[in-house]
Amino acid sequence: MIDEQGEVDADVDVFEQSDTTNIPAQNLQWAALPSSETLTVEEADQFLRWRDATVVAIVGERNGGKTTLIAEIYSRFLHGSFADNLFCHSLSLRGFEKKCFQSRAESGALHPDTPRTSAQEGLSFFHLALSNASDLKRQDLLISERAGEVYREIRDKPQRATGMIEIRKASSIVLIIDGERVAAPRKRHEVFASVRNIIRALVDTGNISAQTQIQLVTTKCDLLEGESMIDACEALSGFEQSIIALIAGQFEVVTFRTSARDPRPSSEPARGLAPLLQSWLRPKPLAKSQYHKMPELTSEFDRLALRKIIQ
Amino acid sequence: MNTNFVIMGLPASGKTTFLAALWHLVEADETECRLQLDAYDGDDLSYLTLIAEAWRTFQPVPRTSQVGDKNVTIQLRNRETQISGSVLFPDLAGETFDRQVEERQCRHEFIEDVASDGGILFFINADVKEDALSIIELNSRIPSDNTVVCPESVEQIENSSSVALREWEPKLIPSQVKIVQLLSDLIRPPFTTRNRRLALMISAWDLTRSMDLTPSQWLAVNMPLVEQFLKTNGEYFKYHVYGVSAQGVSLDDDAAIDEAAKLSPSRRIQIVGPSGEGHDLTEPLIWLMSVDK
Numbered sequence: 001m002i003d004e005q006g007e008v009d010a011d012v013d014v015f016e017q018s019d020t021t022n023i024p025a026q027n028l029q030w031a032a033l034p035s036s037e038t039l040t041v042e043e044a045d046q047f048l049r050w051r052d053a054t055v056v057a058i059v060g061e062r063n064g065g066k067t068t069l070i071a072e073i074y075s076r077f078l079h080g081s082f083a084d085n086l087f088c089h090s091l092s093l094r095g096f097e098k099k100c101f102q103s104r105a106e107s108g109a110l111h112p113d114t115p116r117t118s119a120q121e122g123l124s125f126f127h128l129a130l131s132n133a134s135d136l137k138r139q140d141l142l143i144s145e146r147a148g149e150v151y152r153e154i155r156d157k158p159q160r161a162t163g164m165i166e167i168r169k170a171s172s173i174v175l176i177i178d179g180e181r182v183a184a185p186r187k188r189h190e191v192f193a194s195v196r197n198i199i200r201a202l203v204d205t206g207n208i209s210a211q212t213q214i215q216l217v218t219t220k221c222d223l224l225e226g227e228s229m230i231d232a233c234e235a236l237s238g239f240e241q242s243i244i245a246l247i248a249g250q251f252e253v254v255t256f257r258t259s260a261r262d263p264r265p266s267s268e269p270a271r272g273l274a275p276l277l278q279s280w281l282r283p284k285p286l287a288k289s290q291y292h293k294m295p296e297l298t299s300e301f302d303r304l305a306l307r308k309i310i311q
Numbered sequence: 312m313n314t315n316f317v318i319m320g321l322p323a324s325g326k327t328t329f330l331a332a333l334w335h336l337v338e339a340d341e342t343e344c345r346l347q348l349d350a351y352d353g354d355d356l357s358y359l360t361l362i363a364e365a366w367r368t369f370q371p372v373p374r375t376s377q378v379g380d381k382n383v384t385i386q387l388r389n390r391e392t393q394i395s396g397s398v399l400f401p402d403l404a405g406e407t408f409d410r411q412v413e414e415r416q417c418r419h420e421f422i423e424d425v426a427s428d429g430g431i432l433f434f435i436n437a438d439v440k441e442d443a444l445s446i447i448e449l450n451s452r453i454p455s456d457n458t459v460v461c462p463e464s465v466e467q468i469e470n471s472s473s474v475a476l477r478e479w480e481p482k483l484i485p486s487q488v489k490i491v492q493l494l495s496d497l498i499r500p501p502f503t504t505r506n507r508r509l510a511l512m513i514s515a516w517d518l519t520r521s522m523d524l525t526p527s528q529w530l531a532v533n534m535p536l537v538e539q540f541l542k543t544n545g546e547y548f549k550y551h552v553y554g555v556s557a558q559g560v561s562l563d564d565d566a567a568i569d570e571a572a573k574l575s576p577s578r579r580i581q582i583v584g585p586s587g588e589g590h591d592l593t594e595p596l597i598w599l600m601s602v603d604k
Contacts, residue, residue: 029419029420030416030418030419031416031418031419031422032415032416032498032499033411033416033417033419033496033501034415034500034527035415035416057472073443075443077535077536077539078443078485078487078488078535078536079535080531080535080539081535081539085482086539086542087491087536087540087543088539088540088542088543088544089498089541089543089544090495092497093484093488093491093492093495094481094484094492097479097483097484097485097488098479101479101483102479103445103446103447104442104443104444104446105441105445105446105448106442106443106444106447106477106483107442107476108475108476108477109446109476110446111446112445112446112447115479131539131542131543136542136543136545138543151551170443173520221562261447262447263450265450265451266451267447269447272369305518310366
């Protein structure tokens with residue numbers, strides 16, 4: 001019912017009044033700020049339209065250390081410059097922090113861990129902008145984050161690799177070789193098979209740019225030290241050579257050995273991650289299409305375009 | 312010279328203590344400052360009176376979260392140029408900045424203030440804790456049986472290891488990352504992007520004396536992410552780092568308070584900046600207001 005002043009006159013049940021009645025007024029005071037989580041595919045696409053960035057695809061089955069690798073690279077910048085680079089910017093600070101927390105003393109845990117990335121989360125990207133320590137030149141990285149289960153699936157159904165946008169866009173494809181499984185003789189050949197199957201599936205899609213560098217990155221290398229691991233190390237070197245031979249002539253293959261979180265006292269933190277990070281920051285080779293010969297110009301419109309370019 | 316400053320900083324970073332000491336400094340005119348009070352004038356000086364009284368009497372300065380956000384206007388005159396004007400300091404509670412990081416929200420009014428700011432005073436408390444310490448780093452500090460250790464280290468390790476398992480939540484983001492998030496927000500919409508002057512004020516500077524570091528060195532050692540961010544974003548920020556001891560003494564130390572009370576209050580204030588050490592808290596304001604030649 002509306003009274004003479006035009007106001008609604010209705011019975012009000014105070015017990016049904018929710019706390020949300022003041023929200024419109026509060027919203028007027030507060031402005032929403034952009035998220036600081038990992039970037040969705042749409043956000044990454046939007047970012048690439050604004051600023052050039054190098055896309056790095058991190059590929060491998062679960063528990064191989066994909067996210068730990070990225071989390072530890074970010075963590076190094078909390079201590080100072082790293083790999084001759086300074087931290088410049090990140091649109092995904094909270095995304096990094098979520099992944100780092102279980103490795104911090106504040107978590108109350110006794111041993112460092114990294115939360116698992118679930119398949120439901122889909123594909124997302126960490127953003128990290130770095131400046132070269134000598135000339136402060138900035139470079140942006142978009143580093144993919146996807147659950148290992150999804151990469152497991154492409155071993156069974158290789159055609160699913162076709163839709164993996166991070167593979168198409170990547171300047172570097174990092175294939176994770178889980179050092180812990182390499183160290184265990186009964187699991188060693190399965191981890192090699194996993195990496196080999198994934199590479200075959202990815203290469204056969206034809207989606208990888210010829211300029212893309214394939215990087216075989218062995219993680220948890222602290223578990224591959226000592227005399228008892230000589231066989232494991234030889235097997236690993238043999239496997240790396242077999243992959244280089246497998247895709248010889250198609251892609252450049254580079255190998256890295258890393259130990260992101262060696263738990264031993266006085267061990268070097270983030271061992272092997274500096275050269276890996278620097279490899280992602282190398283100048284991007286020009287795409288093949290930029291080398292295409294200019295077609296023969298026949299019409300007046302073609303010539304007009306050429307004259308404009310020369311001017 | 313009418314200027315609107317923006318004051319930023321996480322909770323308990325020394326924002327209000329700075330304002331209390333600044334008000335006493337310019338109003339009492341006990342030591343020479345580059346800016347002096349032009350007129351004892353304003354709509355309402357009760358907030359400044361309240362916080363300055365607490366400051367003078369060695370009481371904890373009321374937190375902005377307890378009394379509500381305040382806009383403080385002070386009429387100042389440049390002693391050298393004799394140019395006068397009003398200077399506005401919006402004193403926002405540190406919790407507002409926590410909310411910006413944790414809930415990704417900020418006040419529309421703050422966005423407007425930043426759009427027209429004449430410089431930013433960003434406060435960081437020098438009393439930092441190792442909130443980004445890794446488990447591996449902590450474990451490496453646990454002494455072996457034949458190592459002699461100081462009792463403080465053992466206490467820290469015991470305290471850390473007795474913490475129950477915690478789930479991640481935004482409030483657990485380390486302080487230096489929160490500060491970088493706050494500064495990063497200023498270089499993206501909805502904030503207006505431009506080159507800004509930023510005075511980084513390391514408060515409780517007296518706590519760092521034994522470290523024998525300059526304020527810039529302190530930043531590099533204790534907040535390396537912030538230092539790297541500012542160094543690499545010269546396009547957006549021109550910055551100076553100052554060490555400020557506005558309180559001048561620990562409020563828990565009775566003997567030190569008795570000693571400090573013998574001095575004129577303005578002499579309790581210490582500020583260390585690019586041009587040396589002194590009592591003049593208006594030095595960073597002068598730098599923020601100066602124009603590039």
